[in-house]
Amino acid sequence: MQITHPQLDMLCAIAIDAGREIMDVYGGETIVATMKDDASPLTQADLRADAVIRRGLQAALPDVFILSEESTSVRPVGGDIPRMFFLVDPLDGTREFLKRNGEFTVNIALIHDGQAVAGVVYAPTLQQMYCAARGLGAWKMEGDQSHARAVPLKARLGRVGPQGQKLRVIGSRSHGGDALAAWLAQLSQPYEFVAAGSSLKFCRIAEGEADIYPRHGPTSQWDTAAGQAVLQEAGGCVLDTEGKPLRYGLDMPVLNSHFVALADPTMRYPSIA
Numbered sequence: 001m002q003i004t005h006p007q008l009d010m011l012c013a014i015a016i017d018a019g020r021e022i023m024d025v026y027g028g029e030t031i032v033a034t035m036k037d038d039a040s041p042l043t044q045a046d047l048r049a050d051a052v053i054r055r056g057l058q059a060a061l062p063d064v065f066i067l068s069e070e071s072t073s074v075r076p077v078g079g080d081i082p083r084m085f086f087l088v089d090p091l092d093g094t095r096e097f098l099k100r101n102g103e104f105t106v107n108i109a110l111i112h113d114g115q116a117v118a119g120v121v122y123a124p125t126l127q128q129m130y131c132a133a134r135g136l137g138a139w140k141m142e143g144d145q146s147h148a149r150a151v152p153l154k155a156r157l158g159r160v161g162p163q164g165q166k167l168r169v170i171g172s173r174s175h176g177g178d179a180l181a182a183w184l185a186q187l188s189q190p191y192e193f194v195a196a197g198s199s200l201k202f203c204r205i206a207e208g209e210a211d212i213y214p215r216h217g218p219t220s221q222w223d224t225a226a227g228q229a230v231l232q233e234a235g236g237c238v239l240d241t242e243g244k245p246l247r248y249g250l251d252m253p254v255l256n257s258h259f260v261a262l263a264d265p266t267m268r269y270p271s272i273a
Contacts, residue, residue, distance in 0.1 A: 001084055001117060003110065003118040003133035003134065003136065005136060007060075007118075008120075008131055008133045010056075011108050011110075011118065011131065012120050012131050012145070014052070014056035014057065014060075014108065015053075015106040015108055015120045015122035015129070016122060016124075016129070016145050017052045017053075018049035018050075018052045018053050018090055018122075019049075019122050020124070021052050022049050022090075022091055022097070022104075022106070023124050025043060025044050025048065026045065026100070026124075026125070031043055033094070040094065041098060042070075043094060043097065045091055045094075045097065046069075046070055046091045046094060049090035049106060050070040050090035053068070053088055053108060054066060057088075057108075064084060065082040065084075065250070066086045066088060067085055067087055068086075068087075069089050069220065069222045070090055073085075075250075081249075081250050083112060083113055084110070084111065085110075085111050085250060086108060086109065086110055086111070087108075087109040087111055087221055087222045087248060088107065088108050088222055089107040089199075089220075089223055090107075091104060091105075092104060092105045092107045092198040092222075093198030093200075096197035102125035103123070103126075103197030103200055104123070104124075104125075104197060105121050105122060105123045105199050105200060106121070106122040106124070107120070107199050107222060107223070107226035109225035110133075110229075111225060111248045114247040114248055114249050115248070116225040116226070116228045117229065118132065119131070119133075119227065119228065119229025119230050120226055121199050121226050121230055123200060126142075127142060127144065127145065127148075128140065128142050128203075129145055129148065130153070130203045130206065130207075130227075130230045131230070132206075132230040132233035132234070133229070133233070134229075134233065136233070137152055137153075137233050138152065138153040138206055138230050138233035138234040139152055139153060140153055140203075153206045153207050153208075153234040154208060154234055155206050155207075155208060155231065155264070156208040156211075156263055157264035157267060166189070166191050167187065167189050167190065167192075167211050167212065168192055168194055168211045168212070169191050169192070169193050169194065169210070169211070169212055169214070170193075170194045170196055170204055170205065170209075170212070170213045171193060171194075171195060171196075171201070171215075172197065172215075179217070180216060183214050183270055183272065194209070194210055196210075199224065199226060199227035200227075202227025202228060202238070203227060203230055203231075205236055205263050206230050206231045206233075207234070208263070210263070211262070211263045211264070211267075212261065212263065212267065212269060214260045214269070214270075215258060215260065215261070215272070216258050218256075219255070219256045219259075221252070221255075221256060223256070224238065224246060224256060225248055227261075232245075235263070236262050236263045236264070236265065237262050238259055238261045239260055239261075239262065240257045240258070241259070241271075241272055241273045246259050258272045258273065260272050
């Protein structure tokens with residue numbers, strides 16, 4: 001499926017609407033969180049954003065299946081598995097949301113035949129919008145979204161050079177641990193570590209602010225699809241443990257394999273298996 005510019009704008013508008021719901025909760029004196037079965041936190045912001053996104057997507061593209069972290073479309077019994085569907089994380093980085101550090105996002109991705117063909121990542125506190133679609137490129141808009149200018153994104157690899165430029169490794173503020181430390185110890189060149197929350201890590205690579213994001217801990221399909229779409233259209237990639245592009249599907253496990261996101265698809269890196 002080829003997404004048009006107006007359709008991509010529509011996805012951005014839905015993400016902004018969801019961001020308003022999130023910020024309404026974020027601005028309150030207290031944020032109440034409960035724990036889901038997988039031990040991840042859930043807030044009213046997650047649920048309110050999910051409801052806004054589902055309404056918007058169903059109104060615009062009623063025939064496209066929606067799989068969200070917080071809800072899922074009803075699939076007819078015995079029907080074919082949809083080849084095209086939306087993957088949604090209404091509030092990616094709920095832990096960052098609870099810490100009130102601003103590094104959380106709204107993620108909306110369109111999947112077709114296992115590939116992330118369009119994606120929107122919106123950080124409401126930062127007023128940063130990243131969007132991409134196959135054939136349309138990747139873009140960033142910053143500030144008041146009603147007046148923001150779209151700037152094209154291009155991933156760049158920072159290599160060690162005469163000025164001593166280091167490899168810029170980006171990772172999570174809330175995850176990492178021993179596996180990340182062991183991976184970093186295998187790097188053959190100097191590096192600096194940059195921390196970022198939620199799917200902003202993919203976007204930072206897409207805009208040239210980081211080079212590589214190794215992920216050893218668990219993630220779900222809705223955590224990565226939108227960011228992968230943005231990074232791919234900016235010239236980077238997201239590869240699984242076999243070195244193949246990370247794929248998505250309603251007939252696949254919700255949890256992703258370990259992966260690495262790269263600014264330069266040709267870059268060599270330590271194994272993430």
